Amino acid sequence: MSLVSLQSVSKTYTKGRERVDVLSDLSLDIEKNDFVALMGPSGSGKTTVLNLIGGLDHPTSGDVVVDGASLKSLSPGKLARWRSQNIGFVFQFYNLLPALTAQRNIELPLLLTKLRGKERKQNALTALDIVGLGDRSKHKPSQLSGGQQQRVAIARAIVADPSILVCDEPTGDLDRANAEEILDLLQTLNQKHEKTIVMVTHDPKAADHAKTTVYLDKGQLTVQEPVSSAS
Amino acid sequence: MGRIQFLLRCMFRHKLRTTLTMLSLVTAFLLFVMLRSVAVVFETGWVNFEEVRLTTQSKYSMIELLPLSHQDTILSIDGVVDITHASWFGGIFEEGETGDATFAVDPESYFDVYSEYVVDPDQLDEFKTTRTAALAPQSLIDKYGWEIGQKIPVISPIFPNPAGGPFVFDLVGSYSSTNEGNDFLAFLFHYEYLTDTFAFGRVGWYMLTIDDPERADEIAREIDSRFENSSDETRSMTESESFRQFASQIGDISLMVTGILSAVFFTMILLTANTMVQGYRERIPELAVMKTLGFSNSSVSAYILAEAMLMCSLSAAVGIGIGTLVVLGVQEYMPPMIPIYFDPVTCIWAGAIAVGLGVFVGSAPAINANRLVIVDALQAH
Ligand SMILES: Nc1ncnc2c1ncn2[C@@H]1O[C@H](COP(=O)(O)OP(=O)(O)O)[C@@H](O)[C@H]1O
Ligand SMILES: [Mg+2]
Numbered sequence: 001m002s003l004v005s006l007q008s009v010s011k012t013y014t015k016g017r018e019r020v021d022v023l024s025d026l027s028l029d030i031e032k033n034d035f036v037a038l039m040g041p042s043g044s045g046k047t048t049v050l051n052l053i054g055g056l057d058h059p060t061s062g063d064v065v066v067d068g069a070s071l072k073s074l075s076p077g078k079l080a081r082w083r084s085q086n087i088g089f090v091f092q093f094y095n096l097l098p099a100l101t102a103q104r105n106i107e108l109p110l111l112l113t114k115l116r117g118k119e120r121k122q123n124a125l126t127a128l129d130i131v132g133l134g135d136r137s138k139h140k141p142s143q144l145s146g147g148q149q150q151r152v153a154i155a156r157a158i159v160a161d162p163s164i165l166v167c168d169e170p171t172g173d174l175d176r177a178n179a180e181e182i183l184d185l186l187q188t189l190n191q192k193h194e195k196t197i198v199m200v201t202h203d204p205k206a207a208d209h210a211k212t213t214v215y216l217d218k219g220q221l222t223v224q225e226p227v228s229s230a231s
Numbered sequence: 232m233g234r235i236q237f238l239l240r241c242m243f244r245h246k247l248r249t250t251l252t253m254l255s256l257v258t259a260f261l262l263f264v265m266l267r268s269v270a271v272v273f274e275t276g277w278v279n280f281e282e283v284r285l286t287t288q289s290k291y292s293m294i295e296l297l298p299l300s301h302q303d304t305i306l307s308i309d310g311v312v313d314i315t316h317a318s319w320f321g322g323i324f325e326e327g328e329t330g331d332a333t334f335a336v337d338p339e340s341y342f343d344v345y346s347e348y349v350v351d352p353d354q355l356d357e358f359k360t361t362r363t364a365a366l367a368p369q370s371l372i373d374k375y376g377w378e379i380g381q382k383i384p385v386i387s388p389i390f391p392n393p394a395g396g397p398f399v400f401d402l403v404g405s406y407s408s409t410n411e412g413n414d415f416l417a418f419l420f421h422y423e424y425l426t427d428t429f430a431f432g433r434v435g436w437y438m439l440t441i442d443d444p445e446r447a448d449e450i451a452r453e454i455d456s457r458f459e460n461s462s463d464e465t466r467s468m469t470e471s472e473s474f475r476q477f478a479s480q481i482g483d484i485s486l487m488v489t490g491i492l493s494a495v496f497f498t499m500i501l502l503t504a505n506t507m508v509q510g511y512r513e514r515i516p517e518l519a520v521m522k523t524l525g526f527s528n529s530s531v532s533a534y535i536l537a538e539a540m541l542m543c544s545l546s547a548a549v550g551i552g553i554g555t556l557v558v559l560g561v562q563e564y565m566p567p568m569i570p571i572y573f574d575p576v577t578c579i580w581a582g583a584i585a586v587g588l589g590v591f592v593g594s595a596p597a598i599n600a601n602r603l604v605i606v607d608a609l610q611a612h
Contacts, residue, residue: 047610056523057606077527084525093611095520099244104232109524117233156524 001070002029003196004053004164009062011048022048023059024219030212032163035190035197044216046200047168053198054087055079056164067163084112088157088195090167094149096141102128102152103137103164109160129156130193131185147178154185158195165189167199171206183209242538245510252506253546258551259499260581261557267477267577268558270488283444284344285451286473287437290464291397295318296433297463304457310450315340315587318425318435322385322398324375331371332417332456333385334435335425338364344438347409354379354404362424368416372405385418390429398424438470454489488545504592507539518600519608532601539593540586547585551578576609 011023022045030036030053038046051057052064055071064071066086074082094122096105106124115123128134131151141149150170157165168184171179187209197212207213215222234238243249287305289295296318306314315337322333338359340347350358350366351462358364365383377383384397392398400420422434441450451467458465511518521531558573 051606054523056609077529080525080527082523089523091520095609096518097517099240100232100237104237104240107232108237108521111232111234111237112525120232122536133402144491225609 003032003034003067004028004030004198005065006052006059007063007065008050008053009059009064011045011052011057011204022219025062026219026221028214028221030196030198030221031192033196035187035211036199037087037207037213038198038200038205038216039202039204039213040216041200045219046216049159049216050168050198050200053164054089055083081112083133084109084160085124086164088154088160088161088162088165090150090153090157090165090170092169092172092219094141094153094173096149096152096156098141101138101140102133102144102155105141105152105184106156109156113160123159124155127159128152129160130189131155145178146174147181150174150178150182154182154189158189160192163194163196165195165197165199167197169202170186171201171203179203179206235275238534238541241514241534242542246511248506249542252503253542253549255502256543257550257553259495260547260585261554262495263573263581263584264554264577265558266492267580268554268571268573283441284470285441285447285454285467286470287439287454287465287467288435288473289457290466296431296435297392297437297465299432299434301458301463301465302437303590304433305437305439305454308450308453308457310443310446311454312440312442313340313343313391314432314437314439315344316422316437317341318422318433319386319389320385320420320425323387324383324385324418332373332415333387334417334419335422336363336419337422338419341419342406344440345408346440348406349409350406351404354406358419359401360428361401361403362421363399363401364403365418365420366404366406367402367418369405369407370416371418371460372402390425393428400424464568464569475519478584496588500592503539503543503588504595506542507535507592507596510538511535511599514610515603518603519605522603522605523609528601528603531603532597532610535600536590536593536597539596540589543585543589544582545593546582551581554581556589 002208006028008025008027009023010021010025013020013022021071026049028049038049040046043221048057052059053066055064055066055074058072059121069082071079071082092165096102097108100108103121103124107120110120110123113120125134128137131154133148133151133155136144136148136152139148141152147151150173154165154170165186171182175221180206183206186197186199190197190211197210199206213224215224287297287301289297299316302314302316305311317334317336319332320335321330323330342350342355354366357368367377367383371377372379379402381402382399383402385400386392386397390398406416406419426432441447447469451469454467455465472495518531518535521527521534555573555578558571561571562573
């Protein structure tokens, strides 16, 4: 059984009297330990798909099943708890809390766990080491480059050890060199740390790092798999 | 990083703005404690003078003097038990000082009328029998570091010594009041010592005891009617009435205090609410991220509310603390002319206001944070 399963989901946004049909009767299965690149023109609904997988939003119809759990059956509170345990989020613009140091940003999701202060700190520092920023724990986001901030964001996404990472254009705001480093890091997390990754990207080179590439256009999916993992 | 630390980091993410807001709050609570401590004196009748005592003074002005001959007339009125008189001397003990309460009194009757005053019998005897004797409250003795038995030079701008130089008194003892803190205890000396130099036959005011507090108004009217149409008309009233009149001269203090405090706190609400709302708006994406990470709607709004409460209560604690110290200090070191009294209830009120203010300014952002929809907030970002 696949880890993530979109089961004939449709998504319609209504703004006032205007209705936007973004996804219609769309199905997708993502296997455990896959690295999926989700591509498509802007406005095609890629972020919407990620939001559904990450439990940030519910489909208008259909269901999302992740690791055996049907997300539509979860109450808002349970869904929040489920997110904190199962999903790591990485955004295009990092979305770190500017008032907190790198280490404290990473500790933030651990406030939801039963871990004690010392363990929270230890886990945050370990995550920082994994993303290669062990020496920047006391830096505020404003004191870090874009690439470094995205590493901190990735550390925050993995610190609670979720099985799935959803990344929305994680390299969209970075130059080529930094983008490559982030992609290498995600690849390492996929291969060495067995994270299942769903990554939205516009960049065909970024898609080269993935195992599977999925195209989304006009509410429909085309899957292309498997592709060579290294280029 | 624990939850409290996280809260503090968020609260002080704009150090200057938060600090300024908190300083204003501290000032508001400081004002609250100080002004309430003044108002409480006038409101609660904390100055509980004996209702069985009347004062008689000149009808037209507190500073006009009355003839000494009034004394026997007043004493002859039915219901009047005892009478004494006092005159404001305006003594200055040390150059540069503004002067302390200094009364020329009748030593024979003064302590009979002021029955709550406590004085050593031997010292009182010496006071009565020595023409140059003086008694001082302990606070004054401490203030100037005097010792019993020493000579005290006093200068008065009202009664300048024609011989030049100061008047000199013998400090024969000290006195206090069982009604502690509620009396304006003065430096006392013989009225006759004053009339040796100034044979003017007049006194500042009379103080008398009566046999029935119920008849206080009746007796006061009777006294005043005796002197009606004379060249020295009088005005008599109970001691607390006289204090209230004094208070009403400088306005209805408690109303004034309430007015000032309302204005202060209205401003505070606007200021603090503005800080909170601004803080909420600029943090909408951050709050959406917190929810994304798995913080529940209620925990995110709890953080917002806690932040407002913490800001208000920390400021209140500091303001109340400083205010209490100031009030206690004034009470301790500047008795007894400044009517101020520390009442712990004031602190309880201030605490309650702090909590109320926190809830008030925190609830709107907290409710909005609770309703914030992740995908909308992140998309708008
Ligand atoms: N929260 C929302 N409310 C209303 N419309 C939305 C919302 N999120 C996305 N949309 C609309 O849905 C469509 C797909 O959006 P999105 O999933 O963000 O596309 P992509 O990520 O592929 O660029 C767009 O037309 C967008 O305007
Ligand atoms: Mg998008």
